[in-house]
Amino acid sequence: MDNSAAYAPRSGSGRTLHRFANPGRFLRLSGKVLPWLSALGLSLTLIGLGWGLFWAPADWQQGDAVRIMYIHVPSAMLASAGYVGLAICSVFSLVWRHPLADLAAAEIGPVGAAVTFICLTTGSLWGKPMWGAWWVWDARLTSVLVLFFLYLGHIALVRAFDSPERGARAGAILALVGAVDLPIIKFSVNWWNTLHQPATITLTGAPTMYVGMLWPLLFSSLGMMFGFVAIVVARTRAGVMERRIRGLLLARAQQEAGTMVDMVA
Amino acid sequence: MTHLPYILAAYGIAAIVSVWFSVDAWLRMGRARRRLAAIDPRGQR
Numbered sequence: 001m002d003n004s005a006a007y008a009p010r011s012g013s014g015r016t017l018h019r020f021a022n023p024g025r026f027l028r029l030s031g032k033v034l035p036w037l038s039a040l041g042l043s044l045t046l047i048g049l050g051w052g053l054f055w056a057p058a059d060w061q062q063g064d065a066v067r068i069m070y071i072h073v074p075s076a077m078l079a080s081a082g083y084v085g086l087a088i089c090s091v092f093s094l095v096w097r098h099p100l101a102d103l104a105a106a107e108i109g110p111v112g113a114a115v116t117f118i119c120l121t122t123g124s125l126w127g128k129p130m131w132g133a134w135w136v137w138d139a140r141l142t143s144v145l146v147l148f149f150l151y152l153g154h155i156a157l158v159r160a161f162d163s164p165e166r167g168a169r170a171g172a173i174l175a176l177v178g179a180v181d182l183p184i185i186k187f188s189v190n191w192w193n194t195l196h197q198p199a200t201i202t203l204t205g206a207p208t209m210y211v212g213m214l215w216p217l218l219f220s221s222l223g224m225m226f227g228f229v230a231i232v233v234a235r236t237r238a239g240v241m242e243r244r245i246r247g248l249l250l251a252r253a254q255q256e257a258g259t260m261v262d263m264v265a
Numbered sequence: 266m267t268h269l270p271y272i273l274a275a276y277g278i279a280a281i282v283s284v285w286f287s288v289d290a291w292l293r294m295g296r297a298r299r300r301l302a303a304i305d306p307r308g309q310r
Contacts, residue, residue: 049276053272053276063268064268064269064272065268065271065272067272068271068272068275071275071276071279072275075279110286111286114282114286117282118278118279118282118283121275121278122275122278122279125271125272125274125275125278126271126275128271129268129271227283227287230287231286231287231290234290234291234293234294235290235293235294237294237297238290238293238294238296238297241294241297241298241300241301242297244301244305245297245300245301245304248304248305249304
């Protein structure tokens with residue numbers, strides 16, 4: 001049987017994807033990009049949050065509580081965007097067996113869960129003075145809580161297997177199934193009567209927000225996005241190096257075991 | 266009604282979680298780099 005096709009170089013997008021799957025190339029590239037991502041993330045976040053906290057005007061109705069928005073809205077956007085990243089990595093992992101996609105997905109999980117936690121707690125802290133309740137079983141809040149559990153489930157499932165590959169496959173399937181929650185989060189405020197307000201910023205219309213509040217929100221959103229990517233890249237770099245360490249230690253142990261067997265024989 | 270405690274709590278929680286994850290990623294990367302350099306000096310990047 002001719003197996004040459006199986007070993008032939010992949011063409012088109014497959015070859016491009018596998019070019020970036022090389023861990024050595026990823027370490028070199030990410031090493032150059034990471035300081036810039038971190039610096040951008042830190043500086044834009046500090047500018048956005050400082051501006052929002054000290055110089056942006058208070059809301060005529062909500063008063064100073066509106067300043068929680070500069071954390072809550074970026075973390076809500078990142079919670080969903082992080083899950084989109086997780087789902088994309090899962091596709092790469094299941095379809096192309098991209099080795100870096102498994103590692104990236106495993107590292108996106110905890111960071112995504114953390115931003116979803118920030119989104120839920122800051123939302124609760126904003127809800128108490130505005131709605132008079134820490135929590136309501138509203139469609140938007142509940143669907144974001146489901147997203148948080150999906151992240152936790154992904155973290156647990158990836159670590160539940162002795163074989164990292166099997167854990168990654170199971171996690172990828174869960175991530176793809178869970179992606180159905182993303183449109184529910186997005187459109188929950190339109191589909192149902194919710195206590196949570198509808199979107200203020202949309203892709204199709206002009207924002208219904210005072211420009212003096214929009215700019216700090218833009219800065220903090222961009223800063224937190226760069227910070228999120230920087231943390232995921234740093235964790236993935238660590239994951240790549242840890243996998244290499246495990247491989248080297250395993251090869252060394254096998255070599256030593258082989259030498260012992262030879263000596264006994 | 267003052268909103269200051271809610272605002273401080275929101276910014277405080279966000280700061281603690283962000284700093285925790287940043288420092289953890291930084292330390293983990295440094296630890297992995299040192300271990301890799303000790304095991305395989307050619308693998309140092």
